[in-house]
Amino acid sequence: MPPHDRLDLARVLLARAVDDETLVRKVRSDTDVADAIVGFHAQQAAEKLIKALLVARGVTFMRSQLRGRGTTRSGPIRGPRPGRTAQSVDRKPDRGRARGAKS
Numbered sequence: 001m002p003p004h005d006r007l008d009l010a011r012v013l014l015a016r017a018v019d020d021e022t023l024v025r026k027v028r029s030d031t032d033v034a035d036a037i038v039g040f041h042a043q044q045a046a047e048k049l050i051k052a053l054l055v056a057r058g059v060t061f062m063r064s065q066l067r068g069r070g071t072t073r074s075g076p077i078r079g080p081r082p083g084r085t086a087q088s089v090d091r092k093p094d095r096g097r098a099r100g101a102k103s
Helices: 003-027 035-056
Strands: 062-066 072-076
Touching (some): 003 035
16 A cells, blocks of 8 residues: 555544544543443544554554454455445444443
8 A cells, every 4th residue: 555545544543543532531421321332432442543553654464344243354454445434333232231320
C-alpha cells in the first residue's frame, strides 16, 4: 500500500478510536450501562489506535472478522473495502446486569 494510502487508513482508524473513546467517557459513570459495554468500547478504542499505528508504519498484520455465526476469515490488512463504512455484526441484547442495578 502506498504511504499516502496508509496514512489515510490510519487517520480513519484514529477517528474511529476517538469515537469509541468519546462514548466511553460519556457513559462510564452511567449506572444504566453495563460494565461489559463500557469495557468493549474501551478495548475497541485501544485496538483501533494500535492498528492505526501499525498501518501508518507499514506493518502487515492479520485481521479476523466476524462472518456470520461462528465463522471467521483471516487475511492481511490492505485497506478499507470499497463501499464499506462499518462492520456488521450480530447484535444481541446485553444479558448482564447494569452497574448499580438492584436485584
